[in-house]
Amino acid sequence: MATLYQFPYRTVAEVSLSSLIKNLVTLRTLSKKEVIPIVKADAYGHGMISVSKALVSRGSCHTLAVATLEEAIELRKKIPYAISIIVLSGYWPHQAEAFVKYRLIPVIHSLNHLKSLQLRKTLPDIHLKVDTGMHRLGILPEELPEAIQLLTKMNIKLSGLATHFAESDKSTSSFTDEQLRLFEEVYRDLQDRKLLHTDAKIHLANSSAILRGKLGSSLSVRPGLSLFGISPNPNLKGSEQLIPILTWKARVVGSKPLKRGDTVGYGRTYRAKRGEKISIVSIGYADGYPRALSNKGSVLLNGKKVAIRGRVSMDLIAVDSTGLDVRDGSSVVLIGSDRRLDISASEVAQWAGTIPYEILCGISSRVPRIYLD
Structure with a gap:
């Protein structure tokens, strides 16, 4: 599990340049x-x-x-x-x-x-x-x-x-x-x-x-x-050959228990139905993470897909971490893979009622881009 000391950014977008070139070769091959x-x-x-x-x-x-x-x-x-x-x-x-x-x-x-x-x-x-x-x-x-x-x-x-x-x-x-x-x-x-x-x-x-x-x-x-x-349409032939090149991460900055009836965030739009635990994640709409994901988006934490609780605020979100061993600094995947699970930009766009173009173009300058391979 990545911790605060291995992951120095509050949020980061990792871009695989080798995957970019593989996609380029695929498109050259398909189009000639x-x-x-x-x-x-x-x-x-x-x-x-x-x-x-x-x-x-x-x-x-x-x-x-x-x-x-x-x-x-x-x-x-x-x-x-x-x-x-x-x-x-x-x-x-x-x-x-x-x-x-x-x-x-x-x-x-x-x-x-x-x-x-x-x-x-x-x-x-x-x-x-x-x-x-x-x-x-x-x-x-x-x-x-x-x-x-x-x-x-x-x-x-x-x-x-x-x-x-x-x-x-x-x-x-x-x-x-x-x-x-x-x-x-x-x-x-x-x-x-x-x-x-x-x-x-x-x-x-x-x-x-x-x-x-x-x-x-x-x-x-x-x-x-x-x-x-x-792919603009995953059903089109050749779409399966494309490799997403961006992984968007944030990290846990704290966790706390909820009692039944406790509410979360601005407007108190989420109310706990039982005893739960939430973790606060260093991402918000100022980073380009859509406010439309309030109470309906998910992220990957410890290899599990967990739900967003309450509203997406400017700098932070809360997620359900009930039953998970979560530490301050734990890595949270917003777009990308964690173990065997994946959240794509297209999936995030679907939750937000938009298109993957808008999700990717909306990642703000507050998010450092780190280039791999």
Whole structure:
């Protein structure tokens, strides 16, 4: 049993870089395509810089993708200029100089942004995003003739072409097939007009599309969640090959007995039905542990799954430790394995009424990330 002296943090997220690389290899094998890892949102809470360095040095990745210019600049300062960095949310015209300076690639997703390039003497490489049905970012099919005119007028050849699937995580989805069909039409049209570089990156498949084999004319794939060992839909073939790379731990800071009728925490929302013991654990919603788990989540303690008692507060939770030999400093697993039991990010998300993306991205900066192997 880990004790206070062996476990120096009040809470910690351990990230296995060897498992990250195994997932990368799995996704390469399944897709048979170049993998463009998505490392936005601090690599889905796993730590953008350390994860990216491992993907480049140990995984031989040549292109990474983030959401924002700020993320891209932070990453560029730690990653060689030979590595391409795609900024998925595009750019504002006033940011153009930064894209050139840091050799960043914006994904252009509107006619207005495309028009703004006419005012620039020096242009970054650009990718074009086509909206095939997500109705979020992207040039709509009816806007393509004008986009083609602008590209032709500016003598721009695209370095990449992309779209995004709306429901590829469903085991069967005719809508995904329709999006693929639309994308293929656009791709062929741009090819025929010679508006794509010969080595342009054609990317549309996210994690679930990779697992479903919905790749179309993709030359590259864009996995996010699956890189970190979690499938958007565990029923998709290949999901069983993914290895979760993050273990989230906290520790017991004290234990006390409860008599029948005693209440626990803010609002006194849990009342003991018998004599019990609770242990107080050093985790709370300020660390990103969801308040929605109040009275319904569980953790692993001494190899047992034990229930949360009362509300999740800012820095602490209480758990049922009745019958367990618990010491101050004992390790508590919030996400991960303890002996033969496991709690996944997906399970925590289900208890909290959300998705694993939100759980992982929500792990706050108060939680140190420790990188293993």
